[in-house]
Amino acid sequence: MSPRGIAIPDVRQQLFDAAERVLLQKGPAGLTGRAVTKEAGCATGLLYNHFADLDTFLAALFLDRAARAGARMAHLTTRAGMGDVVDNLMDAIETLSTGNLLALAGLVMARPSILGHLGEAFADGTLELDASERAFTAYLRAEQEHGRILADADVDAYALALVGAAHQVLLTHGPHASYLHDRMRRTATALISAITPRA
Known part of the structure; x- marks a missing residue:
């Protein structure tokens, strides 16, 4: 009420x-x-x-937003071979930022007491903190199969670099600033250009 x-x-x-x-x-x-x-x-x-207490509430918030972002990120691999690789990655990065998932991950790190309320979700696989990193890895690996990413590229490392960069920009500048889009596009372009086959 x-x-x-x-x-x-x-x-x-x-x-x-x-x-x-x-x-x-x-x-x-x-x-x-x-x-x-x-x-x-x-x-x-x-x-x-x-909710029983604030930590229970915050854990429920994190799980709700993680589920939403995960559902959107799951479609990333379906875009392999289509469109521009950087554009596809930017759509996924903006999914993370508009869903505030990276900010919420920072909250969990700042309030470790929340982790105790996420135990069941961790145990049954409902919650995977590396889900976005794995989604980027799967997408880049799919692009390797299409020949749009070098076959010998360490896509796991590039996926981690993308997530880490997005997290850093979000924490220092917030999710709604145009800076996030501009800085991450420059970063994604620089990373992907290094592993794109030359004509």
């Missing part, structure tokens, strides 16, 4: 969206239950009506 007693549709998603905004504005240190509910425009106790 809202402070005025009006039912809030899809409360979990409203709280998740609010938490992301707080995280991006104030960083992990500013992410408190009160800050989230204030941002969501709802009663302070609403979060705890749905």
Whole structure:
């Protein structure tokens, strides 16, 4: 319920969206239950009506966003052999940034107590922290099969470089700045040009 007693549709998603905004504005240190509910425009106790504590809530937020990003990233390999390699990679990188998954990964590192609530997801394979890296690796390997990436290129290393660069740019400049797109396109172009067969 809202402070005025009006039912809030899809409360979990409203709280998740609010938490992301707080995280991006104030960083992990500013992410408190009160800050989230204030941002969501709802009663302070609403979060705890749905979640046992803040760490449980943040773990649920991470799992929700990871599942969404994972579903979108899974389609990357279907684009192998089509379009421009850098464009395909940039679409995937922007999927990670617009979903704020990299920022949320930073939150998990900043608040190790969240990890305890992710144990079951780790155990059953629902959550894989290296999912984006593996998606890039699979895509680059598929492009090798199409002859658009050098056969002897270490695609695992290039995938890690892409994810690491995206994470660094996101943490230092935020996900909504045009800087993210421009800097990552330059980085992806430089990396891919080094492993693209010459005519």
